[in-house]
Amino acid sequence: MTVSATPKIRIQSIDILRGMAMVIMALDHVRDFFHRADLGKAADAALNPTNMETTYPLLFFTRWITHFCAPIFVFLAGTSIYLVSQRKSKSELSAFLFKRGLWLLILEVTIVTLGWTYNPFYNVIILQVIWAIGISMIILGLLIHLPYKLIFTIGLIIVVGHNLMDFPAIASTLHGGTLSELIYFADFSIINFAPNHVAIIVYSFLPWTGVMLLGFCFGKLFEKGVESQQRINTLHRLGWSALFLFVLLRLVNFYGDPVPWASQSRGAVYTFLSFLNVNKYPPSLLFLCLTLGAGMIALALIERIQNKFTGVMAVFGRVAMLYYVLHLYLIHLLGVAVFYAQGFGNADISSPNNPFFFKPNGFGFGLLGVYLVWIVVVVLLFPVCKKYDAYKTTHQKWWLSYL
Helix, strand or coil: CCCCCCCCCCCHHHHHHHHHHHHHHHHHHHHHHHECCCCCHHHHHHHCCCCCCCCCHHHHHHHHHHHHHHHHHHHHHHHHHHHHHCCCCHHHHHHHHHHHHHHHHHHHHHHHHHHHHCCCCCCEEEECHHHHHHHHHHHHHHHCCCCHHHHHHHHHHHHHHHHHHHCHHHHHHHCCCHHHHHHHHCCCEEEEEECCEEEEECCCHHHHHHHHHHHHHHHHHHCCCCCHHHHHHHHHHHHHHHHHHHHHHHHHCCCCCCCCCCCCCCCHHHHHHHHHCCCCCCCCHHHHHHHHHHHHHHHHHHCCCCCHHHHHHHHHHHCHHHHHHHHHHHHHHHHHHHHHHCCCCHHHCCCCCCCCCCCCCCCCECHHHHHHHHHHHHHHHHHHHHHHHHHHHHCCCHHHHHC
């Protein structure tokens, strides 16, 4: 029996937005590898582009715009699962989500981690968005038997309420173990699991599970009986409401993000950047209001747009998993070429306190070089993704649902 992870009739706007998120995501990962971190203040800015003391607007927004990628990707993954649920029984869908989630966990700690580190000894395992999606799929596979309204309620409680755990009285009780880091508190947390081997927990899964649950429920807007204009109107209402809630709670500066904004000594521009600088690890309520609100408005705006640009983005969106894996290996491969071109040698492959091979201190380019490498990466990946998309469209193989 052929199993497909995607609905037989694709929703063009979803593919376009997912593709845009994937392309923008590559910018952040190119910056991770190629932005030069020399000694002094420039290094501080390169390592932390949202630090108000060292960043500058172009660098800040180079990082900030990529914040939209993960929440949109996870949210739309939930939406796609809802569309699949329209043609599968709950038992079939539950089994598929468990297997798909388990596959993503394996993918993260093997193929994806190697793409990030190029370390064949796996001294460092990196748990990022793929692992969070995998865990979330397994949980959704268990919850899929519940009524729709209950799934929505659970997702809403997680997304709206999880910042309660940031209050010191609660955090002091819950914080302090590997399990609590995996569930909620991780922020590049390092866990030793074997001699000379560590795991870096970048994404704690609970908030992302809430995002996937809401994305699943969001899929109702894309049922066959919903008219296009009705959906567009609803998307605008939801999106603008989320952005309004972001502004309101951010102005109050009490709940919704663990890092309050503050007036900056460097001037009004940096105060504004501080206002926009919401927490991703873990994703705060305000982070999700901002990113998902904008994502819903984008879905409304692109629903009826079809041109060459949206066609290209849709290709990336339809083959997002393959693109994700390939872009890591391509970026790092280009990094190896630049590594030797800039005069580094084999003795520089591994650097202290750096999980990435071929990225020593002083390696890389300024921000202009980062953007140029990003364009090269996207251009090189497009024909590969287009060819795979054509194959995937014309073939029904069970393994395609896992790529």
